Amino acid sequence: MNHIRVIIIACTLFYSHAFGQEQEENLSDLVTDIHLLAIKSVYGETWVADNPEAVSVLQDCFLHRMNYVIEPLTATDKYPSLSSFPLMNKNNPSIVAIDYSQFNPSTFTPIIYCLPFFSDQTQVIRVDGTDYIIIIEPVKTRN
Numbered sequence: 001m002n003h004i005r006v007i008i009i010a011c012t013l014f015y016s017h018a019f020g021q022e023q024e025e026n027l028s029d030l031v032t033d034i035h036l037l038a039i040k041s042v043y044g045e046t047w048v049a050d051n052p053e054a055v056s057v058l059q060d061c062f063l064h065r066m067n068y069v070i071e072p073l074t075a076t077d078k079y080p081s082l083s084s085f086p087l088m089n090k091n092n093p094s095i096v097a098i099d100y101s102q103f104n105p106s107t108f109t110p111i112i113y114c115l116p117f118f119s120d121q122t123q124v125i126r127v128d129g130t131d132y133i134i135i136i137e138p139v140k141t142r143n
Contacts, residue, residue, distance in 0.1 A: 071132075082127050
């Protein structure tokens with residue numbers, strides 16, 4: 001009887017782990033799809049189709065090298081403001097700046113701004129008038 005309990009517990013753990021991994025993968029796919037739509041809105045579908053490697057590098061940046069951190073805004077703040085970066089609306093004039101007071105990291109689309117995504121140094125950008133900073137980690141280069 002104890003063997004049956006052990007088998008049931010093992011199966012339960014296995015299936016819950018597998019289900020958890022599947023949910024995590026589905027969330028990752030959803031985030032990737034959202035980034036892809038944003039990249040298409042900035043550069044257009046033709047550019048995305050013609051530059052799959054560049055799209056992959058951008059998505060990697062959004063998923064692995066960008067962080068949003070809460071750091072209280074001070075009078076002596078030293079970070080450039082998000083509004084100081086131009087919008088990427090040359091191909092799509094309907095792209096407009098976000099309402100900074102309503103900033104939400106989970107819905108923010110960084111590609112609409114001409115941010116230093118490929119710098120060799122860490123970049124820190126203040127979301128105007130908020131306690132949020134955006135940190136973009138540097139590109140790792142091969143030696």
